[in-house]
Amino acid sequence: MRAIVKNGIAVFYPQGFLDGSSAESMISIDDIKATxxxxxxxxxxxxxxxxxxNKNGLETFVRxxxxxxxxxxxxxxxxxxxxxxxxxxxxxxxxELSFSLFNSLDTASLFASSFKNxxxxxxxxxxxxxxxSVMAIDLHNYGHNPIIAQTQKEFDEKKKNxxxxxxxxxxxxxxxxxxxxxxxxxSGNAIIYNxxxxxxxxxxxxxxxxxHNNSLKAGFRLFIFEAYQVVNMNVHAVNFFxxxxxxxxxxxxxxxxVGLSTEKTTKKFHETLEDSGIMFFEQLDxxxxxxxxxxxxxxxxxxxxxxxxxxxxxxxxxxPNFIEATVDTIKMMTNAEAKKxxxxxxxxxxxxxxxxxxxxxxxxxxxxGMIVLIFPKNIAKxxxxxxxxxxxxxxxxxxDALGEFVNIIGGKIKSLLAxxxxxxxxxxPRTYDEVxxxxxxxxxxxxxxxxxxxxxxxxxxFLTR
Amino acid sequence: MITIDEIDNFIDKIPPAPKALKETLALLSEGxxxxxxxxxxxxxxxxxxxxxxxxxxxxxxxxxxxxxxxxFGILGVAGSQQAVYNYMLTLLSPKKxxxxxxxxxxxxxxxxxxxxxxxxxxxxxKITDKDIQSAISLVPASIIVAEAFFKNHKNDVELIxxxxxxxxxxxxKRLSGMxxxxxxxxxxxxxxxxxxxxQVLQTASGIKPSSKQEINNVGKWIHLLLFYxxxxxxxxxxxxxxxxxxxxxxxxxxxxxxxxxxxVER
Numbered sequence: 001m002r003a004i005v006k007n008g009i010a011v012f013y014p015q016g017f018l019d020g021s022s023a024e025s026m027i028s029i030d031d032i033k034a035t036x037x038x039x040x041x042x043x044x045x046x047x048x049x050x051x052x053x054n055k056n057g058l059e060t061f062v063r064x065x066x067x068x069x070x071x072x073x074x075x076x077x078x079x080x081x082x083x084x085x086x087x088x089x090x091x092x093x094x095x096e097l098s099f100s101l102f103n104s105l106d107t108a109s110l111f112a113s114s115f116k117n118x119x120x121x122x123x124x125x126x127x128x129x130x131x132x133s134v135m136a137i138d139l140h141n142y143g144h145n146p147i148i149a150q151t152q153k154e155f156d157e158k159k160k161n162x163x164x165x166x167x168x169x170x171x172x173x174x175x176x177x178x179x180x181x182x183x184x185x186x187s188g189n190a191i192i193y194n195x196x197x198x199x200x201x202x203x204x205x206x207x208x209x210x211x212h213n214n215s216l217k218a219g220f221r222l223f224i225f226e227a228y229q230v231v232n233m234n235v236h237a238v239n240f241f242x243x244x245x246x247x248x249x250x251x252x253x254x255x256x257x258v259g260l261s262t263e264k265t266t267k268k269f270h271e272t273l274e275d276s277g278i279m280f281f282e283q284l285d286x287x288x289x290x291x292x293x294x295x296x297x298x299x300x301x302x303x304x305x306x307x308x309x310x311x312x313x314x315x316x317x318x319x320p321n322f323i324e325a326t327v328d329t330i331k332m333m334t335n336a337e338a339k340k341x342x343x344x345x346x347x348x349x350x351x352x353x354x355x356x357x358x359x360x361x362x363x364x365x366x367x368x369g370m371i372v373l374i375f376p377k378n379i380a381k382x383x384x385x386x387x388x389x390x391x392x393x394x395x396x397x398x399x400d401a402l403g404e405f406v407n408i409i410g411g412k413i414k415s416l417l418a419x420x421x422x423x424x425x426x427x428x429p430r431t432y433d434e435v436x437x438x439x440x441x442x443x444x445x446x447x448x449x450x451x452x453x454x455x456x457x458x459x460x461x462f463l464t465r
Numbered sequence: 466m467i468t469i470d471e472i473d474n475f476i477d478k479i480p481p482a483p484k485a486l487k488e489t490l491a492l493l494s495e496g497x498x499x500x501x502x503x504x505x506x507x508x509x510x511x512x513x514x515x516x517x518x519x520x521x522x523x524x525x526x527x528x529x530x531x532x533x534x535x536x537f538g539i540l541g542v543a544g545s546q547q548a549v550y551n552y553m554l555t556l557l558s559p560k561k562x563x564x565x566x567x568x569x570x571x572x573x574x575x576x577x578x579x580x581x582x583x584x585x586x587x588x589x590x591k592i593t594d595k596d597i598q599s600a601i602s603l604v605p606a607s608i609i610v611a612e613a614f615f616k617n618h619k620n621d622v623e624l625i626x627x628x629x630x631x632x633x634x635x636x637x638k639r640l641s642g643m644x645x646x647x648x649x650x651x652x653x654x655x656x657x658x659x660x661x662x663x664q665v666l667q668t669a670s671g672i673k674p675s676s677k678q679e680i681n682n683v684g685k686w687i688h689l690l691l692f693y694x695x696x697x698x699x700x701x702x703x704x705x706x707x708x709x710x711x712x713x714x715x716x717x718x719x720x721x722x723x724x725x726x727x728x729v730e731r
Contacts, residue, residue, distance in 0.1 A: 001707070002627050013630045015711040016696035017729070025698035026706065049711045051692070051720055054731060332466045332621050335640065386639045387629050404628040411624045 001026050003035045003043065006404070008112045010040040011079070011105065012061075015049040020056030027064045036071040037425075039208060041112040043068045044102065048080035055092040062099050073206060077101055077175060079108050086171040101173040110167060111138055111174075120144045120166040125155035126173070134174045141194045190222040190294065192284070196229035199237035212244070213364075221253040222297050226284055228259035238269045242276040249277055254297045258284045312465070314367045316448070318417060319463065322371065323450055325412035326461055333383045333405065336454040343450045348442045348462045350374055353435040357399070359406040360438065363413070365424035371413070372442050372462040373406060374435060379457040380405075399431045406431070466621065467614050469641050472648060475613060479557065482656045486511070486553055493537075493546045494595070501545065502534040514552045514573075521577045543598040544584065550602035551576045553656060557609050563616035565608065566703045576605055578694055582727065586686050589726050597683055600665035603653055604687060607634075607645040607670075610652075611708055626707075634670070634709040645709065646670040671712030682719075689716040689723050 003010035014026045035043055045061050047053065058078070065076035077100030078089065089101060102108035110122060122144050124135050132148050139146040147165070149155035159168050193207075212223070225241075245255045256279045262270055274280070279297070281287045288294070327338045350356070358374045375383070377398075384401035385391060392398065410426035417424055432438040447464030482490075485508045492501035505511050515536050520529055530536055537545040558572055583601040592598070611633040615622050625631060638644040650663040661680070668675040668684025669691065675681040688711075695705045716723075724731075 001701075002623070004627060004630050006628075011630075013707065015706055016692035018696070021698050022696045022701055025701040049713055051689070051711075051713050051716070052724070052729065328621070329624075332618070335466065335468055386625070386636065387631070389635070389639060407628050408624045411627065412621075415620065415624075 005038055008040050009042040010035050010038050012045045018050050018053040018057035020060050023057040023060035032064050032067050035068050039072055042075045044077055044079045046080040047078055075100055079105050097175050099175040103171040107169050122146050123165040123168045125149040125170050191220050192224045192226055194226045198231050199233035201236035203237050203240050216251045224256045227257050238272055245276040245278050321416040322463055325416050326409050329409045329412050333386050339453045341451040345448050347444055356435045358432045358435055358438040359402055359429050361406050361410045361429040362427035363424045366422045369465040374460040376457045379454055402431050403429045466618050467640050476651050479655055496542055498537045502537045506533045511552050523577050523581045543595045546599050547602050550599050554606055564612045564619050596659040596661035600662045603662055603666045606649040610645045610648045632710045671715045685716050685719055
């Protein structure tokens with residue numbers, strides 16, 4: 001069984017009866033290796049469709065998930081259960097819970113560096129004082145506003161006012177081993193990392209370099225380290241940030257620190273960081289509110305236009321595979337027949353931008369580049385119907401499904417290229433509800449554009465580097 | 466990926482029930498066990514199938530049973546009818562499974578386990594209706610249909626399943642408007658099975674409750690029984706655990722009773 005990934009969370013969905021032997025059959029070593037490769041913040045097992053479980057079944061899953069945690073620093077645990085199941089798990093494991101429990105996937109997403117769930121007002125209650133504190137700190141670190149009820153009575157009173165809270169958390173537990181990784185969140189087009197305490201060589205383990213690199217690939221150009229709680233750092237940490245700044249420079253990206261005063265680090269270290277291109281600001285809010293400054297720092301995707309690499313032979317050779325994967329996937333999802341209209345090598349050209357939506361997905365490995373797909377809204381809707389299950393005009397739902405759909409295309413490309421011994425990894429897809437937004441990323445980039453029609457609907461595929 | 470034309474084509478190609486089987490079933494429905502056994506005895510493949518089926522450990526017979534007349538005598542009218550329907554279904558099953566990691570032996574194992582445990586449930590529910598007793602035989606048809614339609618799209622479906630928690634039944638329904646159980650119903654019609662069989666089957670999908678209380682209740686038990694079976698390592702490894710969507714809420718009220726009857730260790 002493979003985990004399903006959404007918003008940086010990998011979830012296994014077993015069904016039926018879960019005991020020691022069935023759990024072992026549900027997740028294989030290959031599944032665990034594949035999950036490790038996903039580099040997600042959270043790896044969970046949903047208990048929504050499990051009607052029966054025992055301690056052996058849960059322990060087997062925990063043993064497997066622990067391997068992913070060791071490799072990736074991901075949080076692990078279970079989600080989607082009712083009070084009865086929660087009490088059973090707490091009873092099975094008493095005070096030895098090394099994994100987390102989230103009553104729903106929505107709750108879990110608050111503890112992931114996903115692109116959503118920011119600045120949410122979250123009402124929290126847990127009987128354990130230490131659990132309340134852990135959740136409050138974690139939620140704050142992930143950019144939310146936790147409101148902690150100290151007693152059951154206070155919680156019951158507060159939750160009556162449903163409009164006051166975006167999410168209410170109960171029957172949730174953060175495991176004792178769930179720490180060590182650096183949290184990340186997104187604000188506009190900037191990624192904000194939260195760092196704390198004394199920074200030393202261990203930062204190389206706690207920082208998710210894959211997430212960072214993928215973010216660069218996906219077009220993010222401003223990375224902010226929120227360092228209010230940093231006490232000091234040593235030369236190993238300074239070297240780490242210097243290297244990070246050098247690699248960011250290749251993408252024309254900027255790295256900033258906020259809240260790190262010169263009193264906390266030695267002058268020499270501060271200068272070394274400045275020399276490597278890192279910038280320092282006092283307050284995060286001041287920085288985020290200054291749109292002009294943000295644009296100058298790169299928190300606008302338009303800086304991408306500076307990176308205009310040409311297509312190479314390896315990419316051109318594989319073009320038929322890229323097209324085949326895209327066409328096959330759209331055909332598979334819509335049962336529509338594709339017709340190729342034209343192909344040209346130059347910059348992206350979109351004749352009509354009205355009623356179109358787009359998505360881009362990066363890839364790297366043996367070859368690297370970016371695929372841009374421009375859909376007429378109705379074909380995107382049609383393609384997403386299989387995933388959504390109904391016709392809808394809900395823009396957010398369509399954009400969400402479009403991301404999943406483009407992920408499927410990316411997966412198909414990956415597998416077709418693998419057949420030709422070309423190994424690639426794909427980044428998270430970015431979606432654009434306006435084509436003008438996409439043009440800030442792709443305009444002036446040289447690449448191959450293939451125009452197709454699916455049942456008379458025009459669709460454009462653009463491959464670039 | 467899959468169109469309604471392909472589905473129609475698939476149904477058109479299903480062969481009618483063989484004459485000897487029809488005759489056996491007709492005699493069984495009249496309660497003529499010995500006459501039915503005599504007809505069935507002439508069908509070598511059916512005879513071998515029945516012999517293999519009832520000698521599986523799940524049936525619990527200490528001595529090997531060889532003669533069809535013996536088999537029908539032990540199983541009784543309803544049990545024999547169920548066994549013949551089970552055999553009919555094997556006429557549709559592929560020689561080589563592609564989508565699911567199954568073979569003839571494992572598939573027969575599933576049929577046998579479903580039949581024996583279903584009979585235990587019917588005994589508990591005190592249901593003696595022959596048609597309802599036969600209904601379990603059609604349940605594995607949904608697996609055969611999923612195999613037939615998705616075997617050529619295995620990689621594509623796996624890609625979809627890594628981004629969305631979609632089961633084969635939902636994918637087929639969204640693509641063609643028909644689900645696995647609708648197709649099984651068409652098979653049962655073609656084979657002139659009693660209408661109650663397909664009514665129970667549709668309810669057992671977990672997504673189409675019946676307005677008839679008895680049918681609905683039996684459907685619930687079959688749905689839970691199916692997932693009890695599909696949670697066994699052998700069937701999980703065959704890829705069957707998530708081939709349809711388990712409707713936990715639908716079976717919640719019978720869960721405790723089920724656990725007791727099946728003697729599930731907590």
